Structure formats: structure tokens, C-alpha cells
Amino acid sequence: MGVMLKQAQAIEPTVKNTSQNTAQSKDNLSCIRNKHKVGLVCARASVLAQIPEYQPQAEDFDTPADIQMLEFNIEESNMAVDLFGCDCPACINSLRAMRGVTPLVY
Numbered sequence: 001m002g003v004m005l006k007q008a009q010a011i012e013p014t015v016k017n018t019s020q021n022t023a024q025s026k027d028n029l030s031c032i033r034n035k036h037k038v039g040l041v042c043a044r045a046s047v048l049a050q051i052p053e054y055q056p057q058a059e060d061f062d063t064p065a066d067i068q069m070l071e072f073n074i075e076e077s078n079m080a081v082d083l084f085g086c087d088c089p090a091c092i093n094s095l096r097a098m099r100g101v102t103p104l105v106y
Contacts, residue, residue, distance in 0.1 A: 027046050030098040034091060035090060036086050036091060047079075048079075051079055051095075072092050076092055076095060
């Protein structure tokens with residue numbers, strides 16, 4: 001009885017845009033791994049660009065100085081739920097990484 005071994009190497013999958021290279025049809029995908037999903041989660045760059053930057057707003061309640069508030073907006077929360085099924089800080093940070101925005105500090 002003999003044993004044959006064949007070495008294999010794995011690479012990260014790449015996403016290719018197979019559409020025509022015109023200004024209207026070219027829309028790159030941004031992909032990331034997330035602990036709530038198996039495999040890569042991808043979104044179109046044009047969709048991610050529609051999420052507004054976080055703008056701090058005056059709050060109508062007092063918070064003690066020692067309590068940290070997570071700073072994200074409803075659009076980021078909704079997009080994280082759509083992509084990952086969750087809007088926990090890790091998912092918000094995954095979304096921000098896809099957008100190239102500074103992550104939450106928590």
C-alpha cells in the first residue's frame with residue numbers, strides 16, 4: 001500500500017469586476033471577513049459611499065463623564081445589520097474597514 005502526497009497552497013479569493021470598464025458600469029466591490037458570517041462579506045463601493053460620516057449631535061440626556069458612548073449613526077447601524085446581521089461594535093468596525101473609515105474605539 002502506498003501513500004501519495006500532494007502539497008496545496010491556498011490564496012485569498014479576489015473579486016473581479018467583469019462588467020464593461022465604463023464610468024457608469026464600473027463599481028468595485030469591497031469585501032471583508034466577519035465573525036458573524038462564513039466567508040467574505042462584500043458590498044458595492046457606491047453603496048458604501050452613500051453612508052454619511054458620523055456627526056456628533058447634542059444629546060438630550062446627561063451621561064456621567066466616566067461612561068463612554070459609541071459614536072456611530074443610524075445609517076452605519078442599518079448597513080451593518082444588512083451585511084452582517086448585527087450592529088455590534090465589531091460589525092460596525094468591519095463596515096468602517098470596508099469604507100476605509102476610522103474604527104470605533106471601545
